[in-house]
Amino acid sequence: xxxxxxxxxxxxxxxxxxxxxxxxxxxxxxxxxxxxxxxxxxxxxxxxxxxxxxxxxxxxxxxxxxxxxxxxxxxxxxxxxxxxxxxxxxxxxxxxxxxxxxxxxxxxxxxxxxxxxxxxxxxxxxxxxxxxxxxxxxxxxxxxxxxxxxxxxxxxxxxxxx
Ligand code: FES
Numbered sequence: 782x783x784x785x786x787x788x789x790x791x792x793x794x795x796x797x798x799x800x801x802x803x804x805x806x807x808x809x810x811x812x813x814x815x816x817x818x819x820x821x822x823x824x825x826x827x828x829x830x831x832x833x834x835x836x837x838x839x840x841x842x843x844x845x846x847x848x849x850x851x852x853x854x855x856x857x858x859x860x861x862x863x864x865x866x867x868x869x870x871x872x873x874x875x876x877x878x879x880x881x882x883x884x885x886x887x888x889x890x891x892x893x894x895x896x897x898x899x900x901x902x903x904x905x906x907x908x909x910x911x912x913x914x915x916x917x918x919x920x921x922x923x924x925x926x927x928x929x930x931x932x933x934x935x936x937x938x939x940x941x942x943x
Contacts, residue, residue: 785880792850792879797857799849802839809899813892818844820852822896824859835859835867840896847889851876855893864901870894 802823812819820842827836838856842849855875859867872890875897876882882890 788879789847789850792853793846796849796853798837798839798853799841800839801841802837805839807900807902809896809901811892811895811899813844813888815888816845818842818848818889818892820844820848820892820896822852822856822893822900824897824900829861832863834861834863838897838900840893844892845886845889847882847886848892850879851882851890851893852896854878855897859897868898868901870897 802825804825805823806826807824808821809824810819810821820840822838822840824838825836826833828834838859840849840852840856842852851872854877855870858875858878859870862870872887872894875893876890
């Protein structure tokens with residue numbers, strides 16, 4: 782248990798692949814209607830052995846630390862996978878290096894799964910897709926956060942590097 786907490790804390794402290802990905806081939810954005818958190822994921826492909834595989838994936842989160850931790854490990858795990866292989870991964874698999882998430886945090890992992898599936902084009906989960914056109918992502922993502930007072934203090938905005 783404490784081992785899992787350590788892994789979660791380490792991923793929260795030092796998230797990998799944070800920030801917008803230049804020249805991404807695909808982007809997906811989802812939000813959780815329950816907690817108001819949002820996550821955007823960028824994916825870039827490359828050709829390897831005659832197949833298109835994920836070269837790199839990054840994310841931007843206006844959400845909780847658990848979603849950031851899961852997105853951090855998930856974007857590492859999907860490198861080198863085909864779209865089919867990545868789509869076969871559910872939130873449990875995507876958060877596997879962190880150990881089982883606490884029940885209250887299961888949806889944080891599902892937010893990451895939904896963002897990935899949205900980016901890869903087959904999101905069937907009950908999530909809110911951002912409606913804004915691509916290209917004004919950062920600004921519109923901020924605008925898209927519900928401003929309702931009940932969410933104040935729950936939303937953490939993560940500054941982007943670079
Ligand atoms: Fe809602 Fe983590 S994504 S609390």
